[in-house]
Amino acid sequence: MTPIVTLDIERWRPEVRAQDTERCARALEAGAVLVLPRLPFAIAPDETRFLDVRWSDGKAKNISLDGASIRGAVGSADDLAALARMVGRFAADASALVTALFPRYAPWLKRARTSYRPHGVTGRAMSWRKDDTRLHVDAFPSRPTRGERILRVFSNVSPQGEDRVWRVGEPFEAMARRLLPRVRPMLPGEAACLSALHVTRGRRSEYDHMMLGLHDCAKSDLGYQRASPQREVRFAPGTTWICYSDQVMHAAASGQYMLEQTTHLPLDALYDPGSSPLTILERISGRPLVDA
Ligand code: SIN
Numbered sequence: 001m002t003p004i005v006t007l008d009i010e011r012w013r014p015e016v017r018a019q020d021t022e023r024c025a026r027a028l029e030a031g032a033v034l035v036l037p038r039l040p041f042a043i044a045p046d047e048t049r050f051l052d053v054r055w056s057d058g059k060a061k062n063i064s065l066d067g068a069s070i071r072g073a074v075g076s077a078d079d080l081a082a083l084a085r086m087v088g089r090f091a092a093d094a095s096a097l098v099t100a101l102f103p104r105y106a107p108w109l110k111r112a113r114t115s116y117r118p119h120g121v122t123g124r125a126m127s128w129r130k131d132d133t134r135l136h137v138d139a140f141p142s143r144p145t146r147g148e149r150i151l152r153v154f155s156n157v158s159p160q161g162e163d164r165v166w167r168v169g170e171p172f173e174a175m176a177r178r179l180l181p182r183v184r185p186m187l188p189g190e191a192a193c194l195s196a197l198h199v200t201r202g203r204r205s206e207y208d209h210m211m212l213g214l215h216d217c218a219k220s221d222l223g224y225q226r227a228s229p230q231r232e233v234r235f236a237p238g239t240t241w242i243c244y245s246d247q248v249m250h251a252a253a254s255g256q257y258m259l260e261q262t263t264h265l266p267l268d269a270l271y272d273p274g275s276s277p278l279t280i281l282e283r284i285s286g287r288p289l290v291d292a
Pocket residue numbers: 117121132164245250251252258
């Protein structure tokens with residue numbers, strides 16, 4: 001079962017002893033969720049107004065900050081600039097935390113999108129493939145990672161005292177051994193075709209194909225959703241948590257108002273590349289899954 005490791009850290013830029021770094025890195029890279037129940041993201045008094053769904057444009061699933069531009073939000077130019085500052089501060093805090101906890105990662109971190117999720121988890125109609133209330137590992141059709149890791153920092157900023165509730169599932173390798181036989185092989189020329197049609201940004205590797213297949217197999221199989229090994233984890237307001245979301249089987253069950261920072265890391269950055277999804281899938285398949 002996915003381990004949950006609780007850390008008694010109260011600052012976004014903590015001083016961390018080398019032995020604690022080692023312990024946390026091994027746990028995280030082996031597929032644990034690190035939970036920091038005493039690390040709230042500080043919302044300034046004039047920012048509490050942003051804890052309201054009215055800032056969402058109603059079309060995008062989340063409000064997101066990509067570089068300097070805020071997307072998925074509506075409001076005056078001044079309001080949107082203030083909202084971008086709040087989300088940007090979370091991005092800076094989340095990156096500082098990851099760097100402080102895992103100094104080895106610092107030169108490798110590629111900061112990707114920051115999202116603010118004002119919507120409630122339940123009650124939004126969507127296709128099964130986009131339904132994050134079903135257990136899955138993260139894999140995105142248009143964004144091949146070619147084995148790079150997806151590290152995410154989350155923080156529950158609910159002003160109403162509402163927990164964010166997740167289900168977390170079985171370890172990556174157990175899930176992969178169970179579901180991989182059902183993933184269809186990649187067709188010759190498929191990756192080149194998807195890239196030429198701009199379905200993918202960059203070329204989809206066999207690794208990306210398998211990760212998408214595992215994502216889809218898990219989400220589309222209601223028997224798996226119901227009966228696979230899993231447990232509920234509750235993140236109270238003021239809690240921050242970190243996991244490799246390309247590795248941890250996770251599903252959002254309920255909650256509202258969360259911030260999330262995505263970071264990409266190459267395998268060379270890891271303390272133990274042997275526990276990465278790429279290494280595990282290559283071991284199971286007995287061949288390289290990303291061409292040079
Ligand atoms: C997800 O990343 O799949 C959803 C997490 C959440 O909304 O809590």
